[in-house]
Amino acid sequence: MKILVVDDNLSLLDQIRQILENQRYIVETATDGEKALNKLFDNPFDAIILDIMMPKIDGLTVLEEVRKAGIDVPVLMLTAKGDVEDRVKGLDLGADDYLAKPFSLDELVARLRALLRRAGGQCESVLQVHDLQLDTKSRKVTKSGNPIELTPREFSILEFLLHNKNRAVSRFSLAEHVWGDDFDPFSMSNFMDVHIKNLRQKIGDSGERKIIRTIRGVGYIIGDTE
Structure with a gap:
């Protein structure tokens, strides 16, 4: 499942990212808030x-804009x-739960799981295009039932593309997801091409009807349609 975490405390942000990725x-x-809204309007998420x-746009305004746009994911x-006043306002604006700082990361994960259970979950654990399957829980990839060994980077690229199936994904968004803040577009510009090439070879993606297609000037798309 795909989670958006929004916080200007970089240390806390990194801690939350790590514990959720471990899960x-x-x-x-x-x-x-501005970056959060851009991401929320461009990509689907299962929880926020x-x-x-x-800075720029506070969390309550982000929540208000999200609900006005009809984005009904757990928050x-x-x-x-x-700060009782903010909690009340947040719940009135459509928040599903709140957690007061400082908090235990284990409690945050437990609260998130509870929200996702109540929401019923919006993503299947198995992502598929044609005969290629990726299981987000077991971290296994198969094609026609045969296992495919991928590096962590290759797995992350394929998973991100499949979560955005039949939608063009920009090179920058894909690189940001895979490498995070470590990605330097100037010194690492060919990294994505190398990883995409290796991924295509491993999944046998060749010929005229490629599963992963390059969109010139944009990035990549994976899907069933031309």
Whole structure:
């Protein structure tokens, strides 16, 4: 499942990202409300962990805009300890739960699981295109039932593309997901091409009807349609 975590505290953001990725969630992050809205309007998510106090656009405004846009995913608000007014306003605006800082990361994960259970989950554990399957829980990839060994980077690329099946994904969005803040578009510009090439070879993606297609000037798309 894909989670968006929004907080301007970089240390906390990194801790949340790590613990969620260890639980096999796909994690995207944003450090301010403006970046959060851009990501939310461009990509589907299964849940949002959203801090209230942030630069540019605060969390309550982000929540309000999200609900106005009809994005009905579970939202876990992070609030300052004892700030009852913000909690009440957040719940009124459509937040599903809140957690006061400082909090236990284990409690955050438990709260998130509860929200996802109540929401029924919006992503299947098995992602598929044609005879290619990726299981997000077991981290296994098969084609026509035969196992395919991928590196962690290759798996992450394929998983991100499959979560956005039949939608063009920009090179930057894909690189940001796979490498995070470590990606330098100037010194690492050919990294994506190399990994895509290796991934295509491993999944036997050749010929005229490729599963992973390059969209010139944009990025890549994976899907059933031409």
